[in-house]
Amino acid sequence: MATITCKDFMDRLDSWMGGNPPGDAEAHLRNCSNCRSLIEDLKAICTEASSWRTEEVEVSPRIWTSLRSHLEQEGLIHENRPAESKTTWFAGWLAALPRPALAGAYLTLLIAAAFALSRPMNKQSNQALWLADSRDSTLPLRAQLIAEQDSFASFNNANPVVTASLNKNLAIVDNYIALCEKSVQEEPQNEVARDYLYEAYQQKADLLAQMTERGENNR
Amino acid sequence: MSTTHFVRKQFTRTASWKPMAVIVPGLLFCSILSADPQPPRRQEQHFKVEAHPVVTIHNPNGLITVKAWTKAEVMVISNRASDSVEVDAEQMGNRVDVSTHAASDNVAPDDMRADYQINVPEDAELQIHNDSGEVNVANVLGDMNVETVAAAVDLEDSAGYVTIKTVGGSFQCTRCAGKLEISSISGNLRLTDIHSYHVHAQTSTGNILFSGEFLPNGIYRLKNYSGVIEVRFSPADSFDLSATSLKGKVINEASLTPKSHQQHFYSRFGNSLFGTFNAGRAKVELTSFDGTINILKRD
Numbered sequence: 001m002a003t004i005t006c007k008d009f010m011d012r013l014d015s016w017m018g019g020n021p022p023g024d025a026e027a028h029l030r031n032c033s034n035c036r037s038l039i040e041d042l043k044a045i046c047t048e049a050s051s052w053r054t055e056e057v058e059v060s061p062r063i064w065t066s067l068r069s070h071l072e073q074e075g076l077i078h079e080n081r082p083a084e085s086k087t088t089w090f091a092g093w094l095a096a097l098p099r100p101a102l103a104g105a106y107l108t109l110l111i112a113a114a115f116a117l118s119r120p121m122n123k124q125s126n127q128a129l130w131l132a133d134s135r136d137s138t139l140p141l142r143a144q145l146i147a148e149q150d151s152f153a154s155f156n157n158a159n160p161v162v163t164a165s166l167n168k169n170l171a172i173v174d175n176y177i178a179l180c181e182k183s184v185q186e187e188p189q190n191e192v193a194r195d196y197l198y199e200a201y202q203q204k205a206d207l208l209a210q211m212t213e214r215g216e217n218n219r
Numbered sequence: 220m221s222t223t224h225f226v227r228k229q230f231t232r233t234a235s236w237k238p239m240a241v242i243v244p245g246l247l248f249c250s251i252l253s254a255d256p257q258p259p260r261r262q263e264q265h266f267k268v269e270a271h272p273v274v275t276i277h278n279p280n281g282l283i284t285v286k287a288w289t290k291a292e293v294m295v296i297s298n299r300a301s302d303s304v305e306v307d308a309e310q311m312g313n314r315v316d317v318s319t320h321a322a323s324d325n326v327a328p329d330d331m332r333a334d335y336q337i338n339v340p341e342d343a344e345l346q347i348h349n350d351s352g353e354v355n356v357a358n359v360l361g362d363m364n365v366e367t368v369a370a371a372v373d374l375e376d377s378a379g380y381v382t383i384k385t386v387g388g389s390f391q392c393t394r395c396a397g398k399l400e401i402s403s404i405s406g407n408l409r410l411t412d413i414h415s416y417h418v419h420a421q422t423s424t425g426n427i428l429f430s431g432e433f434l435p436n437g438i439y440r441l442k443n444y445s446g447v448i449e450v451r452f453s454p455a456d457s458f459d460l461s462a463t464s465l466k467g468k469v470i471n472e473a474s475l476t477p478k479s480h481q482q483h484f485y486s487r488f489g490n491s492l493f494g495t496f497n498a499g500r501a502k503v504e505l506t507s508f509d510g511t512i513n514i515l516k517r518d
Contacts, residue, residue, distance in 0.1 A: 159280055159328050161351040165369035165387040169404040172424055176444055180508070183465070192465050192489065196444065196508050203404060203423065207386065210368070214350075
């Protein structure tokens with residue numbers, strides 16, 4: 001298999017990170033310690049990123065040094081241009097980067113920003129943040145649903161089977177909401193529990209709409 | 220002397236038969252004219268339709284049976300439980316609307332009922348609302364939307380885009396193809412001999428049974444809050460599985476190949492199972508909050 005240069009490898013970085021490593025890139029990686037190191041670092045970033053905000057994380061300075069030295073080595077970035085201001089240097093650096101490398105760098109910057117946001121927080125404050133987020137987003141909905149439910153204290157359709165079914169299922173959904181809320185309180189980061197909670201609210205809203213409609217039709 | 224003979228004898232003594240023969244039928248005729256004209260409780264109506272007709276049915280309570288036939292017409296046979304309800308069936312272009320409504324205020328619940336037997340062309344599109352009772356649909360290949368509160372829904376041999384929504388009514392689907400989207404709060408969902416490429420079934424406290432083919436590129440999402448989710452697979456099936464029960468169990472009989480890449484975020488919570496069965500052509504997602512998920516071999 002024909003060997004490729006580090007620059008070619010950088011061009012193929014997107015498909016590599018997308019889980020489809022080209023064969024020639026794999027061959028290059030076996031022989032090039034710099035690129036191998038870069039890939040290891042990017043993988044490490046992705047792994048860390050998937051668990052950000054749930055654990056205390058610290059970006060390794062090695063990642064940045066390695067990434068930077070690799071880009072410099074490839075001639076893709078140039079440091080120490082005294083004639084240019086810092087902003088100009090950055091703009092020039094971005095302009096000089098080929099598209100895949102730019103995309104990779106952009107992704108890295110986003111991840112770095114995420115790390116920067118999460119770094120000062122400990123696990124407890126993260127949980128509090130999740131919980132507060134959940135409360136902020138569900139409280140208005142909850143209040144609206146309670147108001148809606150209070151507006152017709154005793155639903156009574158002409159058909160007793162329908163009345164019984166709607167009241168029974170409303171009780172089921174209320175219980176479901178209570179259990180989901182408890183679960184979200186216990187594990188604020190649990191997205192499944194949060195999804196279930198939102199769905200339970202949606203079901204309740206839907207049920208109340210049906211009851212209102214049938215109650216009005218019955219009048 | 221017999222009683223009849225005695226009565227006749229007494230009667231002939233007091234009145235003549237001739238005037239009575241005129242008066243009695245006359246009185247009967249007048250009483251018929253003065254009463255409200257009520258249509259018979261059983262009615263049969265026919266509507267000529269073109270290809271892909273739409274049939275809508277709104278009924279508060281009763282048994283609705285819809286069957287496909289080969290004629291290019293819709294036949295509606297309605298049977299009212301009482302004179303307190305009226306049945307309307309009318310055609311608007313290629314659409315036939317059937318509805319039941321109260322004829323007066325304060326209709327007793329038991330009287331507010333009508334049963335329907337409806338025959339439609341097999342490419343008909345159906346929209347059915349039936350709060351309580353039962354809905355049965357067979358051999359209709361067009362799209363359909365069924366909404367009920369307590370009514371059970373039974374579907375056989377469908378092929379279109381089917382959306383079912385019940386509050387407490389159960390749903391059963393046999394030999395259904397096409398696209399299925401089912402949601403309920405407490406109804407049990409039973410999907411057997413399914414040949415569908417898209418199944419999305421969700422119930423809160425009901426059980427879900429899926430027994431059918433997992434078609435290549437098909438997506439099968441089954442979700443409940445509590446209750447049992449049971450999926451039956453055959454050795455020839457090919458699917459990518461993710462099964463998560465937050466508080467319940469996941470029981471699996473499939474020999475899965477673990478996924479090489481990183482798992483979904485929420486796999487850290489609850490009991491989860493991820494893997495590939497054969498080539499992983501279909502996508503199967505099973506989610507429960509505290510119910511049990513069974514992935515079992517089909518007999």
